[in-house]
Amino acid sequence: MSVxxxxxxxxxxxxxxxxxxxxxxxxxxxxxxxxxxxxxLPGVVEAVPAFRSLLVYYDPxxxxxxxxxxxxxxxxxxxxxxxxxxxxxxxxxxxxxxxELGFELAAAAERLGxxxxxxxxxxxxxxxxxxxIGFAPGQPYIAGMPKELTIPRLATPRTxxxxxxxxxxxxxxxxxxxxxxxxxxxxxxTPLRLYDPGARDxxxxxxxxxLRFRRIDRREYERIAAEVLARxxxxxxx
Amino acid sequence: MIxxxxxxxxxxxxxxxxxxQLRYGxxxxxxxxxxxxxxxxxxxxxxxxxxxxxxTLIGPRLEAHAPCAIAVAGADMPVSxxxxxxxxxxxxxxxxxxxxxxxxARSGVxxxxxxxxxxxxxxxxxxxSTYLRGGLGGLEGRALRKGDRxxxxxxxxxxxxxxxxxxxxxxxxxxxxxxxxxxxxDRFTEKGIATLLGSPYEMLPQSDRMGARLRGEPIxxxxxxxxxxxxxxxxxxxxxxxxxxxxxxxDRQSTGGYTKVxxxxxxxxxxxxxxxPGQSLRFRAxxxxxAHQLLRDAEAAxxxxxxxxxx
Numbered sequence: 001m002s003v004x005x006x007x008x009x010x011x012x013x014x015x016x017x018x019x020x021x022x023x024x025x026x027x028x029x030x031x032x033x034x035x036x037x038x039x040x041l042p043g044v045v046e047a048v049p050a051f052r053s054l055l056v057y058y059d060p061x062x063x064x065x066x067x068x069x070x071x072x073x074x075x076x077x078x079x080x081x082x083x084x085x086x087x088x089x090x091x092x093x094x095x096x097x098x099x100e101l102g103f104e105l106a107a108a109a110e111r112l113g114x115x116x117x118x119x120x121x122x123x124x125x126x127x128x129x130x131x132x133i134g135f136a137p138g139q140p141y142i143a144g145m146p147k148e149l150t151i152p153r154l155a156t157p158r159t160x161x162x163x164x165x166x167x168x169x170x171x172x173x174x175x176x177x178x179x180x181x182x183x184x185x186x187x188x189x190t191p192l193r194l195y196d197p198g199a200r201d202x203x204x205x206x207x208x209x210x211l212r213f214r215r216i217d218r219r220e221y222e223r224i225a226a227e228v229l230a231r232x233x234x235x236x237x238x
Numbered sequence: 239m240i241x242x243x244x245x246x247x248x249x250x251x252x253x254x255x256x257x258x259q260l261r262y263g264x265x266x267x268x269x270x271x272x273x274x275x276x277x278x279x280x281x282x283x284x285x286x287x288x289x290x291x292x293x294t295l296i297g298p299r300l301e302a303h304a305p306c307a308i309a310v311a312g313a314d315m316p317v318s319x320x321x322x323x324x325x326x327x328x329x330x331x332x333x334x335x336x337x338x339x340x341x342x343a344r345s346g347v348x349x350x351x352x353x354x355x356x357x358x359x360x361x362x363x364x365x366x367s368t369y370l371r372g373g374l375g376g377l378e379g380r381a382l383r384k385g386d387r388x389x390x391x392x393x394x395x396x397x398x399x400x401x402x403x404x405x406x407x408x409x410x411x412x413x414x415x416x417x418x419x420x421x422x423x424d425r426f427t428e429k430g431i432a433t434l435l436g437s438p439y440e441m442l443p444q445s446d447r448m449g450a451r452l453r454g455e456p457i458x459x460x461x462x463x464x465x466x467x468x469x470x471x472x473x474x475x476x477x478x479x480x481x482x483x484x485x486x487x488x489d490r491q492s493t494g495g496y497t498k499v500x501x502x503x504x505x506x507x508x509x510x511x512x513x514x515p516g517q518s519l520r521f522r523a524x525x526x527x528x529a530h531q532l533l534r535d536a537e538a539a540x541x542x543x544x545x546x547x548x549x
Binding site for chain 2: 006007008009010011012014016019020021033045046047048049050051052053054055057060061064065132133134135136137138139141177178195197202203206207
C-alpha cells in the first residue's frame with residue numbers, strides 16, 4: 001500500500017490513500033489518524049479524516065515538511081494492520097412512518113422497486129458506520145447501506161432540509177445535522193440533535209462510530225424530541 | 239465592563255481560534271487577519287490569544303464602565319475618543335464614561351479592537367471565538383447588538399505602546415498573494431495553472447468569514463471539478479465547475495468535494511481578508527520550503543513591530 005503526500009499550503013499536508021469510497025480504505029485513514037495521535041508526532045496540531053485521506057495540520061515552526069512526511073510514512077504500514085480502539089455503537093431513533101418527516105420514503109421505495117416497509121426494514125436492520133464527520137458541524141458521512149438501496153441522488157437538490165432528516169443517496173446514508181440544502185432522499189427523521197451549540201458536548205457523533213437506526217413511531221418521536229429539547233435525553237451509546 | 243452603544247456592521251468576539259474540533263466539523267474561527275489581531279492584543283499588554291473584537295467595515299461605538307486600555311489595529315477605521323480623533327495602532331487608556339467610536343473603514347475590511355485583560359465570554363470547545371453559522375462561542379454565538387454588555391478579564395493597565403510606522407500595513411492597491419500549488423493541482427490543465435498565476439482576480443462582495451469569492455479568467459480543469467470529499471486547509475483555493483476561485487477562510491467547512499488548485503500561504507490570508515470588493519490580486523506560486531521561510535520571517539518581524547509610546 002502506498003500513500004501520496006500533497007502539500008495543502010504551509011500549515012497542512014494531505015495524506016491520500018487509494019481513490020475509492022470503501023470501508024477498508026477508510027479504516028486505514030482512521031487507523032493512521034489514531035497512530036499519529038497515539039505516537040504524538042512532533043508538530044502535529046490536529047487531523048481531519050475523510051473517505052480516503054487524512055489532512056494533517058502541523059506547526060511548521062516545530063516540524064519541517066519533509067521530516068513530518070517521513071515520520072507519517074513510517075506509520076503507514078502499521079495503519080494497515082493496526083487494531084483500532086473498539087468503536088462506539090450509537091442508537092439513532094428514527095421515525096420513518098410519517099410522511100411529514102420521511103417525505104421521500106414512498107418515492108424512494110418506488111424508484112427502488114421495493115415496498116416502503118421493505119425499504120425501512122433494510123435500512124433499519126443494517127449496521128452502519130460513520131466514515132467521517134464533515135461539511136457541516138457534526139454531520140456524518142455514513143456507510144453500510146445494503147446494496148439494494150443504492151439510489152442516484154436527487155436530480156434537483158432541495159434548498160432546505162430540516163435538521164435530523166435521515167436520507168439515502170448513492171451508496172450512503174446521511175443525517176442532516178443542521179438545516180441545509182440537500183440531494184439525499186429523506187426516509188425519516190431522528191429527534192436527536194447531532195449538533196447542539198448550547199450543549200456541553202455540542203457534537204454527538206465521531207468518526208468510526210457504529211450506528212443502528214431504531215424505528216420509532218411519531219408518538220415516541222415527539223416524546224424524545226421534547227426530552228432532547230429539555231436536555232434530559234441520554235442517547236443510547238454502547 | 240464595556241457597554242455597546244452601536245454594534246457596527248458585523249462585530250464578533252474572536253480569540254486565536256478553536257483547535258482540534260475540525261474532525262467534528264467545527265471550523266477554527268478566530269480572526270481573518272491574525273497579524274493585526276495579535277498586534278492589537280500586544281498593544282494592550284495581552285497574550286496573543288486574548289479575546290478581542292473583529293469589526294467589519296463599520297466599527298462599533300461603545301462606553302467604558304471601568305478603567306481599561308484599548309487598541310485598534312487592522313482596517314483603517316477612524317477612531318474617536320469622546321468625539322476627538324485618536325490614533326490607531328497605539329495604546330489608548332479609557333476612564334469610566336469614556337466613549338469610543340470606530341468609523342467606516344477608509345481602507346481594509348476588518349478592524350481589531352483589543353481590551354486590556356481580554357474579553358471574558360465562556361470558553362466553548364476550547365475557545366472564545368464566535369462561529370456565526372454554527373451559533374457557537376463568543377457572545378451567545380452571535381454578533382454584538384446594541385445594548386450588549388461585555389465583561390473584561392481583570393488586568394493591570396499596560397505601558398503605552400505604538401506600532402512602528404513601517405509595520406502599519408497598506409491595504410490599498412493590487413495585492414500579490416503567495417500560494418503553494420495543490421493539493422489537486424494535477425486536476426487542472428497546464429493552461430489552467432498558467433491562468434491562475436498569470437491573470438488578475440477581483441474580490442467580490444459576497445465574500446465573508448467562510449470564504450473570499452473571486453472573479454476573473456476561468457481556471458480550466460483537466461478531468462472534472464468533483465473529488466472524493468477531503469479536508470480543507472485554511473487558504474484553500476477551491477475551483478468549482480464555473481472556474482471561479484473561492485479562497486476558504488477561518489469559518490470554512492471542514493471538508494468538501496471540489497478541486498483545490500492551490501492554497502494561500504497562512505501569512506497572506508490576512509492580507510487577502512483585508513481586500514475590499516473590486517480590489518484585485520495576483521497569485522504567485524512558492525514552494526513549501528520557501529513558504530516556511532517566509533512564515534518564519536513574518537513571525538520574527540511581528541516581534542519587532544512595537545515601540546514604547548513616549549509622547
